[in-house]
Amino acid sequence: MKRRELLKAMAALPLLPLLMRSGAASARDAVNVMMTKFRSRVRPGDPGWPLAAQWEQLKRDVGGRLLKLESPFAHCATSPSDSACAEALKHLDNPFALGDNPALTQTSGWADAWTSQPSAYAVAVENTADVVAAVNFARQHHLRLVVKGGGHSYQGTSDAPDSLLIWPRHMNNVTLHDDFVAQGCVEAPQHAVTIEAGAMWSDAYDAVTTRGGRYVQGGGCTTVGVAGLVQSGGFGSFSKHWGTAAANLLEAEIVTADGKVRIANACTHPDLFWGIKGGGGGSLGTITRLTLRTFELPDVFGAVFGAIKASSDDAFRTLIAKAMEFYRSALFNPHWGEQLSFRGSNTLNISMVFQGLTQQQAEQVWAPFLDWVRARSEYRFAKPVQVLALPARHFWDAEFFRAHAPQLVVADDRPGAPAHHVLWAGDQDQV
Ligand SMILES: Cc1cc2nc3c(=O)[nH]c(=O)nc-3n(C[C@H](O)[C@H](O)[C@H](O)COP(=O)(O)OP(=O)(O)OC[C@H]3O[C@@H](n4cnc5c(N)ncnc54)[C@H](O)[C@@H]3O)c2cc1C
Missing domain, CATH: 3.30.465.10 (Uridine Diphospho-n-acetylenolpyruvylglucosamine Reductase; domain 3)
Structure with a gap:
């Protein structure tokens, strides 16, 4: 909002109750107009939307890096067999590909909350000066402005239809x-x-x-x-x-x-x-x-994976209580992270990581709990519990995992993708 408009709106605020009480339609209209002006941003089609020449000027100011956005799925409704549509759908489960498209977010939205929609334009910023130019342009023209990083916002806060997007994807040094x-x-x-x-x-x-x-x-x-x-x-x-x-x-x-x-x-x-x-x-x-x-960096990072299934609801309740007690006494400390999760099929899923312990020390931590499970016929290991340790330097080393445990990672499979662009296979249902 321009300073003068803000001052005008502030000057009128003391009159608000009076105007409302008077009940006059014109007074209400005036208040509505004022409040709308106070809150709204200029959208495409509004009188204040920048002219083509002004967008061109912004494009020159940012070294040509102004993009007009359209959803890659725009034509899917009318031409589902279109090759462009097929190409867009092919990468839907690849979060690296979704992140590389300024018109997309990592989810399609949240029911009854927000639906992912592209901004009108994006500046594919490559330096701080580009960001300054985009911010100034949005402020001067009273535009909605949004910034997208990885595009993972749950609340859709990196998504704003009719906005100008600052998209720093290529600033990644x-x-x-x-x-x-x-x-x-x-x-x-x-x-x-x-x-x-x-x-x-x-x-x-x-x-x-x-x-x-x-x-x-x-x-x-x-x-x-x-x-x-x-x-x-x-x-x-x-x-x-x-x-x-x-x-x-x-x-x-x-x-x-x-x-x-x-x-x-x-x-x-x-x-x-x-x-x-x-x-x-x-x-x-x-x-x-x-x-x-x-x-x-510590010498070693490690992980514990597995799953324990109970034969009845009662046995599962007992398992939950035992697991919580074990967590409190042995895992709720700086050595351990990630998750124990209780699943619908009476199953305890184990997906934990550790640091500052050797593999043997980690096995000793888990031994009393696993012995308790083994001693009871109402439990079985749906997945064997494995304690793994590796040199900490390889914890995010894509080449190491490709060579030694390819089942644990999923790579960005597009031609030319950076070799280190992998995600944990276990994260695939989140992304
Ligand atoms: C699959 C998944 C796993 C997750 N795992 C974890 C986890 O392990 N730990 C954890 O703490 N959280 C986790 N989160 C939550 C995550 O940290 C937040 O949702 C985070 O805001 C996402 O950042 P983003 O850049 O990917 O998303 P975006 O949607 O791009 O950005 C999120 C918000 O930050 C703003 N923003 C982005 N970049 C900038 C910038 N350069 N300047 C100013 N504003 C900016 C956007 O405008 C938006 O409001 C996870 C979320 C998901 C979906």
Whole structure:
């Protein structure tokens, strides 16, 4: 909203009760117009929608990286046998492909809440200046503005029909530092990683752990966006030991709604820094890059997989109680992460990971619980419980998994896809 409009609206606020009480149709209309103006954004077809020449100017300002968007499924309703439609449908279960299309989000929406629809235009930003140009254009023309990272928002907050989209997918550099000091801070240099706004966790883990031999705290799903997760707090498999992703944020570069580029850290713009550490994606500006603390990598990471099935509802109730007691006494600590899940078919599913323990130590932790199960005829192992350990450096190493346990990962199967773009097979039903 322009400053003058805001001032006018504020000046009229004290008159609101009077106007409402008067009941005059014209007064109500005036209030409605004022409130609509106060809230609304210009949409295609509205008188204030930018002219073609103005979009052209924006396109020049961003080096040609302005895209007019259309859903790849637009023609499927009318021409389902169309080859373009078949091509779009082919990649529906590939989250990397969905993320590579600015017109799509990772889900089609949520029933009775939101439906995924493309923005009118996207700027495929490649640098901070592109972001500034897009923010200024949206502000000057009073447009809806939205930012999409990995596109995984449950609430649809990276999706806004009729909007201008900032799409940083191609800004995905990851740079490691041995001696990072946040701007304006006087503090000891520390190990850190700077990650651009379009990177997914698969990009971060590949650079930091597989190639860099260090650890950064992120999320479990490799196709989630780094910036989106950090702004929503970010709890990962090993967060009980290393904290949330947001807690390890050292600094961010962010373009605020006034088009200013700001560095936010504990010493510079500390309020903004506090706000982006969990305040919700896109609430306070567009982040162009984030710097996160990195940690020494332990020797070993490990996992425990399996499933236990109870023969009756009563036996399952007893199993749930026993599993909860076991979790509280043995697993609810910084060594362990991920999930025990209780399934509809009287089955306890085990999908846990560990750090800071050897394989033998992990087996010892589980032995009393598994002995208890084995001693009772009402339980059987629907999947044998396996305790696996591997050098921590291979935990996100796509090549290692392709060679040794290909069943555990699913690769982006499109020609030319980066080799490290894989997701956990167990995550496939989430993405
Ligand atoms: C399959 C799946 C697995 C998940 N696993 C975990 C997990 O292990 N741990 C966890 O904590 N959470 C997890 N989440 C939740 C996830 O962290 C949030 O939904 C997160 O906001 C998604 O970020 P995104 O970039 O992928 O999504 P997007 O929909 O692109 O973005 C989410 C929000 O952040 C905003 N945003 C994105 N990039 C920027 C930017 N550069 N600047 C400003 N705003 C931006 C968007 O506008 C939107 O409001 C998971 C979600 C899914 C769907």
